[in-house]
Amino acid sequence: MRRSISRQLTLGLTAILLLAGLLVVQTSFWLLEHGVRNYSQQRLQVQSRNLLASLIRDEDDQLIVNERHHDAVFLQPFSGHYFVIELEGTRWRSRSLWDFQLLPLPQESFAQGLIPGPLGQQLLLYTGEYRYADSKIRVTVAQDYSPILASFRRAQLMGVALGFVVLLMVLLGQRWLVRKALKPLENARQQLLQLQSGQRARLEQQVPEEMQPLVEQVNRLLVHTEERLKRSRNAVGNLGHALKTPLAVLTSLLARPELQAYPELLASLTEHLQQIEQRISREMARARLSGEALPGAYFDCGQELPSLIQLMNMIHGERLQFSWQAPAQLRLPWERDDMLEMLGNVLDNAGKWARSKVQLQITQQGPHIIIHVDDDGPGIEPQRREQVQQRGTRLDEQVQGHGLGLGIVRDIVDALAGTLTLDESPFGGLRVTLCLRLP
Amino acid sequence: MRLLLVEDNVALADDLCAGLKQLGYAVDWLVDGRDAAVQGAVEPYDLIILDLGLPGKSGMEVLQEWRANQITTPVLILTARSSWSERVDGLKAGADDYLTKPFHQEELFLRVQALLRRSHGFSNQTKIQVADLQLDEERQVAVQQGKEIILTAAEFSLLRYFMLHAGKLLSKGHLEEHLYAGELEPDSNVLEVHVSHLRRKLGKSCIETRRGQGYLFTGAPE
Numbered sequence: 001m002r003r004s005i006s007r008q009l010t011l012g013l014t015a016i017l018l019l020a021g022l023l024v025v026q027t028s029f030w031l032l033e034h035g036v037r038n039y040s041q042q043r044l045q046v047q048s049r050n051l052l053a054s055l056i057r058d059e060d061d062q063l064i065v066n067e068r069h070h071d072a073v074f075l076q077p078f079s080g081h082y083f084v085i086e087l088e089g090t091r092w093r094s095r096s097l098w099d100f101q102l103l104p105l106p107q108e109s110f111a112q113g114l115i116p117g118p119l120g121q122q123l124l125l126y127t128g129e130y131r132y133a134d135s136k137i138r139v140t141v142a143q144d145y146s147p148i149l150a151s152f153r154r155a156q157l158m159g160v161a162l163g164f165v166v167l168l169m170v171l172l173g174q175r176w177l178v179r180k181a182l183k184p185l186e187n188a189r190q191q192l193l194q195l196q197s198g199q200r201a202r203l204e205q206q207v208p209e210e211m212q213p214l215v216e217q218v219n220r221l222l223v224h225t226e227e228r229l230k231r232s233r234n235a236v237g238n239l240g241h242a243l244k245t246p247l248a249v250l251t252s253l254l255a256r257p258e259l260q261a262y263p264e265l266l267a268s269l270t271e272h273l274q275q276i277e278q279r280i281s282r283e284m285a286r287a288r289l290s291g292e293a294l295p296g297a298y299f300d301c302g303q304e305l306p307s308l309i310q311l312m313n314m315i316h317g318e319r320l321q322f323s324w325q326a327p328a329q330l331r332l333p334w335e336r337d338d339m340l341e342m343l344g345n346v347l348d349n350a351g352k353w354a355r356s357k358v359q360l361q362i363t364q365q366g367p368h369i370i371i372h373v374d375d376d377g378p379g380i381e382p383q384r385r386e387q388v389q390q391r392g393t394r395l396d397e398q399v400q401g402h403g404l405g406l407g408i409v410r411d412i413v414d415a416l417a418g419t420l421t422l423d424e425s426p427f428g429g430l431r432v433t434l435c436l437r438l439p
Numbered sequence: 440m441r442l443l444l445v446e447d448n449v450a451l452a453d454d455l456c457a458g459l460k461q462l463g464y465a466v467d468w469l470v471d472g473r474d475a476a477v478q479g480a481v482e483p484y485d486l487i488i489l490d491l492g493l494p495g496k497s498g499m500e501v502l503q504e505w506r507a508n509q510i511t512t513p514v515l516i517l518t519a520r521s522s523w524s525e526r527v528d529g530l531k532a533g534a535d536d537y538l539t540k541p542f543h544q545e546e547l548f549l550r551v552q553a554l555l556r557r558s559h560g561f562s563n564q565t566k567i568q569v570a571d572l573q574l575d576e577e578r579q580v581a582v583q584q585g586k587e588i589i590l591t592a593a594e595f596s597l598l599r600y601f602m603l604h605a606g607k608l609l610s611k612g613h614l615e616e617h618l619y620a621g622e623l624e625p626d627s628n629v630l631e632v633h634v635s636h637l638r639r640k641l642g643k644s645c646i647e648t649r650r651g652q653g654y655l656f657t658g659a660p661e
Contacts, residue, residue: 237519237520237522237525240519241492241519241520243519244519244521244539244541245448245451245492245519247540247541248448248451248519248541249450249454251543252451252543252544253454254543255454255458255544273541281521284521284522285521285522304527307527307531308523308527310530311523311526311527311530311537314530314537315536315537317562336524337522337524340522340524340527341522341523343523344526344527345523348523
């Protein structure tokens, strides 16, 4: 999975909140429980001392426990409050103990942990030793601690639930915050996608200051690339002009009557001039290619194709009918000059061979743009087609006539990482199919 | 037919001028784009051959200026810039045809003829035909009812102008301006002489004279 800032933030925050929450909840419960237990133990101590006061002598001067002097809870069976008093072999047990044997501790202390009591009760136990009229008296008191434990557990459960609710709320809040904070990033991402698909020429400049340098830099690069392309095309154009005008003069000189007396010389000159011209045209076209260097460039079919078709009709118009079909408002994410050069050459080539019509058809199939150019000319035999389609074969050398133009088309298609295939057209002639993958 | 050639390469322009004159066109030649912008807008040219890489002002700007000023003269662009995008741009700027350098003279001449025919309503025809009179521009002869009629260069260019403007009233001044680039003496009767020669060869009624107004070509024999 690709790294995502918002996912990373959510994961990190969840982990931290969970850990911290558990720590806080556990510690606070532990502290609270500790305090309550301490308090209960102190009360037990007080209770054991108070029980001394309920020891009285009856008419026979025997020591007895006066039931009116201690709490009523000691009378109710299994009430959760118990005592055992031992004095020189005599034992008094609270009525609440009923038939349960409560074992006093050997010396004055609190019992370690909780002692199992009757009916599954869990007892806190304290044994105190006092002197009473020169004799040693041992008072053991116990209290059922399980109701407190149960209520603690309930509270703990509620605490955890509450903790989860809070965690959820914090996460939702954080998500909202992160979304809001990352919105400019998301916007920039969308705009970059639009840029790539040619629906936008620049990134929006209104962004938070953290992103300002990034956006500015991207825009500057875009301008820079465009300008460089324009400049280099201009330079290529000038060079072409400088080379081709003298070529035009030479070609024009070939028509001079003086030269007609030397047909061989004339033929050789013509051939070589043609070679030079083809070479220049090919290299110029190659140098003009922008390929995929320019994001933000696009080709508006509805705007450009009518002019191109009109131009074709003008050039081959005396005998040919050119037509085109493309989905309405189709925008191709490639540079206009490249597309015009590619389509222009394929159409022009078809125009050289067609008898009556040439059709250009552009369709979108999933992530591919398919371009068919059909003519009703003689076509190319299948064996020859295969030879032509082999990579690296120079079309201009291999197939006479389907020459220079298709060579340049192959260059452009290669630069756009597409494919060029030759087939038989439904009209009987050649079908050139260009398949380009949308970025 | 009066043509304007705007081309800054002297050798090429010389050659083209010579060739075009041989074909019976009156040719003016300019080098600078600024001159071309003015002269193309003022003089009544039948066709303009315009190079794009010009000193002073680029051919594309000159063309846009003309079209913005409602100058509808057919323009053939001549350029070393062979990319299709530039051709499309030229077309959008208002060019009527496009030829890339280097080219063979014959190709340019054929394009010029075709463009002139097209701009006078003879589209999709390789020959100019009015009534049963046909003009073979390559061989500079007229064919009437299967019979070839030999023409002099002056007669040929006059007949071509008449045939392209068949059925239209053409004043003497208009014809002189378009055929002789205004180089004739004011009282010259050269035009009358050529008209009478044509009448003798093609039949009297093929060119009507409207007294005080000019000539009207009908192409009708006898």
